[in-house]
Amino acid sequence: MHSREVKLAAYASKIAREDPILARVRRESDKHRKTHGCDVHPSDPATGRMLDVLVRATRARRVLEVGCGLGYSAIWLARAVPLGGRVDTIERDPLHSKLALRNFKSARVHNRVRVLRGDAVSVLSKLKGPYDFIFEDATFGERPRHYGDLIRILRIGGLIQFANWFPLEYAVLGGRYLAEWKRQFPPGNAPEKTRRFVEDVAQDPKLSVLLIPHVWKGLATKLEN
Numbered sequence: 001m002h003s004r005e006v007k008l009a010a011y012a013s014k015i016a017r018e019d020p021i022l023a024r025v026r027r028e029s030d031k032h033r034k035t036h037g038c039d040v041h042p043s044d045p046a047t048g049r050m051l052d053v054l055v056r057a058t059r060a061r062r063v064l065e066v067g068c069g070l071g072y073s074a075i076w077l078a079r080a081v082p083l084g085g086r087v088d089t090i091e092r093d094p095l096h097s098k099l100a101l102r103n104f105k106s107a108r109v110h111n112r113v114r115v116l117r118g119d120a121v122s123v124l125s126k127l128k129g130p131y132d133f134i135f136e137d138a139t140f141g142e143r144p145r146h147y148g149d150l151i152r153i154l155r156i157g158g159l160i161q162f163a164n165w166f167p168l169e170y171a172v173l174g175g176r177y178l179a180e181w182k183r184q185f186p187p188g189n190a191p192e193k194t195r196r197f198v199e200d201v202a203q204d205p206k207l208s209v210l211l212i213p214h215v216w217k218g219l220a221t222k223l224e225n
């Protein structure tokens, strides 16, 4: 993202009313990434608030997350579901799921959250659903291998939020922006791969798809099986 967007995103996070428990889990996630050398990038508070608003507005009761990390976004989701609602969150790294469970206890949402341990491809192939709301936060810069299963278990009228469509920005702007990406991340072609994935999803006749520029999230609701 560029400086204008960074400033605006920081402002959106500032007004998101993240409480001290969430702030601590977010800090812990950032610290953990640096020491563990993994890919736990916690959502920012504005994304947490976006999850909260969408889950409440759609009255989602069965929520699925792919990519639990240390539990930051799952806490937002668990607080947003109504009484009797459930959040399932998939995580393949055993240390992450252990730390997340501890965070769910300290946030007092452990009765509403279940961590499904293992790789998303194998966990999702066994899930029946239907889920009202899905947050995909495990895949970056490519089409998730588990895409077909995500759509299969989303109920008709349910909503899916794709967290990591931001490399698309570099593909769409092209030129010096794309050159900047290539300087920072020499191997791989995340912007073009993300673009192909996004355009594919946008053409899926089973979905109605919205790309939110600037925050670079994708939202899709399911129309039919």
Ligand SMILES: C[S@@+](CC[C@H](N)C(=O)[O-])C[C@H]1O[C@@H](n2cnc3c(N)ncnc32)[C@H](O)[C@@H]1O
Pocket: 029, 039, 040, 041, 042, 043, 066, 067, 068, 069, 070, 071, 072, 073, 074, 090, 091, 092, 093, 096, 118, 119, 120, 121, 137, 138, 139
């Ligand atoms: C970006 S972090 C998730 C952050 C979390 N949603 C939050 O906002 O705090 C991605 C997580 O997904 C997990 N992950 C990545 N690929 C996965 C896969 N194929 N199956 C299961 N977990 C995966 C990683 O171990 C990591 O914990």
